[in-house]
Amino acid sequence: MKSKTPPQEGAIIKTFFVLLLITTTVLVTYSRHLTLHFDNGDDAEFLAEAQQKDTIWKILDYNFPSSQNSMAQSYFVPIQTLIWRTLSTTSDRNPYYFYLFIILLHAINAIIVYFIAKQILQNTLPSALAALSFAIFYPNYHTTEWLGASISYVPGSFFYLLTLLLYLKYTQTKDNRWIATSYITFFIGLFTREIHLWLIPIITIHYLLFIRVKSHLRIKRQDLIPIIYSVLSLPLIYIMLMKMSNPNYTIRSLWGGFNFGVNMLYRLMHYISYMITAVSVGQGMEMILAYTLLLSIPFIACWALRDKTVLFLILTIIITLSVFITNNFRDIYALSRHLYTASAFWFILIYYGYSRIGDPRIRTFSYSLLLSYTVLYNLVLIFLIK
């Protein structure tokens, strides 16, 4: 990654306008959600769960004997329950405020994506476009339509992205306050969604690629950085193991358990295809896409081996998606929420690719192509197809 660029005149104003653009776009695009209602399935279950857990101790008690029998008690997600509870009690169960909360948090997530992209790309325009693309990505639009999914994925990704941003800030400034805050957001994030654990390999990969460049085996004090993240995750791992030893654990009893095998690769390919197309495109197109991706792999691998940032972003996308390929075998087009976090890195990767183009003519051509694909295409999907 490049070193920090010197502060430029007007940088604050530029940042202000970028944030204004992202926030306004999200508010305008997503305002239709404000008229939606709770669904009778998971939303009703989460609401009932939040009503039952009327004290902080009940929320934190992972053995709380809930009357709910599926989603709500499958995971230990006290922060989500707290969100449901707080919104229920303060809004008198008015879905408008739930959706408003999600839309605002989604806009904040897009802003975090902008700052992460800025750390990686060191350039305002492609970073802003990457964040904007994440903000209006059609599957993310779908994810935020459903409170049961969005109150899980949007706050979960908030902590996920914020932890990574704070870590990247630390690597840039070496200011211990950044890493301390990153540890705090990491720890809180673990209790928002357990997939937060996947940040450990991502941060470790970043650490090995960019911080601990020399490969001698002598342990250094800075090696504690990724180790502390692992130590912080131990309470959650303990709770997860306790829950999984319970025969009523829904993931195991109803969802068919965790399935490991070669079909995980097909799922991964399918998720990547979905991330590229943003909609279901039919089997023929899926095959063409798979064929193209397989043909591209040797070239992408060569690129990744030469450019550590590409390697980091590709591995981050694969790791962030891979958590969803071991279970839950429904049609992935019904699982757009699983693309929520990964899509942030996907857009950063493609705008990183764009920013590496040297030839100004190809650059201009790519710029219009990318704008059409990442911004116009998704806007068309949202406003015309929806």
Place this chain on the structure above:
Amino acid sequence: MVGRYRQSLGKMVAIVVLLIYVMLAITFLINYRTYLNRPGDQTWDLAKQYLLNAGYGMEPIQFNPDWLKNYASDWGRLQGFNLSACNGCQSYWLISMVDEQPQKGYATIQNSRVNNIYVNQIQANNAGNTRPKNIILFDPKITISSLGGNISCPFSDGTIGPECYSEDWQKIERMTMTFGGDSRLCLFVHPRNNKNIILEYPEVKMSGKITFSTAISQDMISGDMAQVYADIYVNGEQIGKLSQEDVPGWKITALDTTKYSGQKADVKLVVYTNDDRRRHYCITANTG
């Protein structure tokens, strides 16, 4: 000299790696196509219905490719069905994406295409023609009869509609009941006070007997509760009466139907009790 040797060795390794990659990529694409063709929710529902209508009796269900099992067990799709391996079993079902011949020593005795998958019943050659025909798991015509009149209850997707029950225990539905490791797919019919529950199965292919398995849920047994009765009729003629005592385990009762053997006949069950408290009654039957 060493440098040139290393260079050509490097090229050879690169070519070999590339060739292996191409082969893996082709294999991947072929299997990916199968993956994209995998059955969706509607197909699984139809396959489940087919299995039940075709007389599924807890035989193991195998899958080809193996990973189809993951989808079959997801979201409780085939919950209650026996998805364990067939180790020397006499009969099993195969759900596959290609119509294939059974392994040596086995023959396909029933096969059907359900959308894009094949559902075949495979039986060992030495098993004889002993395949039981499960009748209770068909979609029955259900009537709840009382002095106040009759209520017809449409039965679909393994259950009756909410218009026919006001409390959960009154819901008539297919379920799995287990006693000492003996799991059976059965129809949960909780009798109701002063009412008869009539289950009608038209045009059942008859053999020499009908074998009924009945039970009361383990946690509802105290030893001194009322019996549950089921009067059995074939073509309007009563051929027997089942009585289920308040004891644990499956009670097997075989009724002689030689008179109707080889014919199609209408089978009717009338389920009732004198006291419906804690009578979580489940019944299944086959014509084998």
